[in-house]
Amino acid sequence: MKFATRLIHGSHAVDPATGALSIPVYQTSTFAQKSVDQFGKYDYARSGNPTREALEEALADLEGGTHAFAFGSGMAAISSTLMLFAPGDHLVVCEDVYGGAFRVLTKLFGQWGLSVTFVDATRLEAIEAAIRPETKAIYLETPSNPLLKITDIRGAAAIARSRGLLALVDNTFMTPYLQRPLELGCDIVMHSGTKFLNGHSDVVCGFAVVKDEDLAHRIGFIQNAFGAILGPQDCWLTLRGLKTLKVRMEESQSSALKVAAFLDGCPQVKRVYYPGLSTHPGNAVHSGQADGPGAVLSFELESFELTRRLLEGVELAAFAVSLGGVESILSYPARMSHAAMSPADRAERGISDTLVRLSIGLEDPDDLISDLARVVA
Ligand SMILES: *Cc1c(COP(=O)(O)O)cnc(C)c1O
DSSP states (O other): OOHHHHHHHSTTSSOTTTOOSSOOOOOOSBOOOSBTTBOOSOSBTTTOOHHHHHHHHHHHHHTTOSEEEEESSHHHHHHHHHTTSOTTOEEEEETTOOHHHHHIIIIIITTTTOEEEEEOTTSHHHHHHHOOTTEEEEEEESSOTTTOOOOOHHHHHHHHHHTTOEEEEEOTTTHHHHOOGGGGTOSEEEEETTTTTTOSSOOOOEEEEESOHHHHHHHHHHHHHHOOBOOHHHHHHHHHHHTTHHHHHHHHHHHHHHHHHHHHTOTTEEEEEOTTSTTSTTHHHHHHHOSSOOSEEEEEESOHHHHHHHHHHOSSSEEOSOOOSSSOEEEOTTTTTTTTSOHHHHHHTTOOTTEEEEEOOSSOHHHHHHHHHHHHO
8 A cells, every 4th residue: 555545544544442443542551451360462551552552553654664662752762762772882973963862962871871973974984984893873864954964864774784783863854754764774763753743733752663673672672661652642643643644744845845946036045955956965865765855944044133033023934943733833943953052063063043944834835935025035
């Protein structure tokens, strides 16, 4: 079955117990057992819950994996995945990784003995050069946040394989509808499901997806032992949001292409970062590994004054942290997603004070463009 059909009729389509078309919210913390020597499939809800299981099976299927694990946030998914590593291990991480991932790596896992080298992952030779004897994994985000830099996933996965490392990809911006890193040779896909997967700005959730039994066993153990699970109500909302993933991504992406073209032609916009523009340096690599450029773009304005006017003056896009909702969201990386980075770290990564990120929702693109045009055209 094709992707759109699997979104609706995948393994999670019908509640096995009742036939309900919407998997019920199994709002329970525990499950009664038959006898001392006969335990059922479910015992305690941290270890397993049917609503969560339906969502996890859906995600595993969509990413082309065998197992998925749902967590209470994207950061819980990332942090739990990082628990695979041990003090003394080293990771090679793309330099403009999500600000929260940068923070947990440098402030928490660093103190615990995990070391990290941040590299410009758009250059495979930079990844290769950073590998040490104690390196255990390559951690990527492509397109990256907020500069939409593109890493060659197949190339990075091949390096990982030849050096005995795991390849991890945060696939939040693309979703499995547009990009499936496990099929490109990676080992673990991570998500903030808070963004496009749920898509309605009403749940915070995260996922780790794998295609290997041993990794599935290890992450399943961490999920249960560490305990950062997603609750049943949020699993249900995410299952519901997921059903429209294809139509939302298609519509938002088609509008993003129009908005990017408009911004690209504005004299007060210094630069537009969007892999859908033929001038984007990663355009060709991206087209070879993903089915579309997605619905997030960022751009640099000519002055801080104009940046402030835009952030405060645009009416249709909410000025907020987050992305991937049905409503367009305008955010300011220097003070929001990347506030956890020092000004020096931000400057080194090209995240300037006039950089704005725009996630395109489901409004009519003409309205979004007129709204932006009031300020920048
Ligand atoms: C939002 C985000 C995260 C963190 O997810 P939360 O659900 O906010 O914890 C991680 N990676 C990327 C790329 C994100 O956009």
